[in-house]
Amino acid sequence: MITSVNNPRIKEINALHKKKQRDEKGLFLVEGKHMVEEAIKHNLAITIITTDQNYQADCELLYVSDAVMHKLATTKTPQPYMAVCKKFAYTYQKQQRSLLLDCIQDPGNLGTILRTALALGYDQVILSPDTVDLYNEKVLRATQGAIFRLPIIVEDLKTIIPQLKQDGVEVVGTALRNAKDIHDIKKKDYMAFVMGNEGNGMHDEIADLCDERLYIPINNMESLNVGIAAAIVMYTYREE
Structure with missing residues (x-):
């Protein structure tokens, strides 16, 4: 001992x-x-x-x-x-449902999003390099083990998004402005969704790469916590 x-x-x-x-x-x-x-x-x-x-x-x-x-x-x-x-050694694969995270900073948010992605049957999550470290102890605790059962990749989204589009995957970003109501974007066989930073949303260059942008209509508040917003988006477009 x-x-x-x-x-x-x-x-x-x-x-x-x-x-x-x-x-x-x-x-x-x-x-x-x-x-x-x-x-x-x-x-x-x-x-x-x-x-x-x-x-x-x-x-x-x-x-x-x-x-x-x-x-x-x-x-x-x-x-x-x-x-x-x-550490994990996953690489990008064309999948029916992917979630991309652009500069998420709060460990609790990241852990919650990963748990939700697993629960809703998403195939992979791709993190930008400036997202909070996947192996931070607070992130790990918040995932409740989901981290071991979900392919998670750290990659430059400016490289990944063109690859997704080349592979025939519809890439939809989330934004508060210049976006369509979530109910107006139809479900497709292959889709990827981008969630942006808690305070600033997606980087402009990432938003410009997306095929579409969506917003979640809400009342009395300007925006939702990114973990809640990600859950709504993933649930709406999950594969059944």
Whole structure:
């Protein structure tokens, strides 16, 4: 059992809380038994860190003290399970339903959107490079494991959108102005939807690449939270 928070291996694992280290190593951390089991199920877990000395798994196991688990965890009352995981390696594929996220900044919003995309049967989610880091611990917690069951790609939308259009996918952006009512855009076999930044919406150059723009008619408020708006759009155009 590792009991020292200054153990070199523990320091190495703890460094994965920083995006720079995650990017360099191609690894990330998950916390909690559910997330750890999802990581194992999808063959992404490399090392399990646990205070439960009876826990068994078909990968490297590090048994640690409560003090070490408190050092590694990001929650005040940590669960006794964590895992070091390999990052995902998905690439773009032509799909019937894709969701594109342009500079989403709030981890809770991103996590909620990913959970909703999985629940509504979307085939893939594509994040712009300036969207909040997919492997941020707050994003991971908010996904509730959806991150392991949904292809998620980080790619420049200025490259992806022309590819989608070339592949015959209708690309629809969401906007408050110069847009059609959501009820006026017909459902097609292949569609991709772009959700913009919480405060500023889509970048102009991304909006200009879209085939159409839609808005959600609402009363008494100027706009909706991006997670709510994404859920409405995805539900409206889901494949049944």
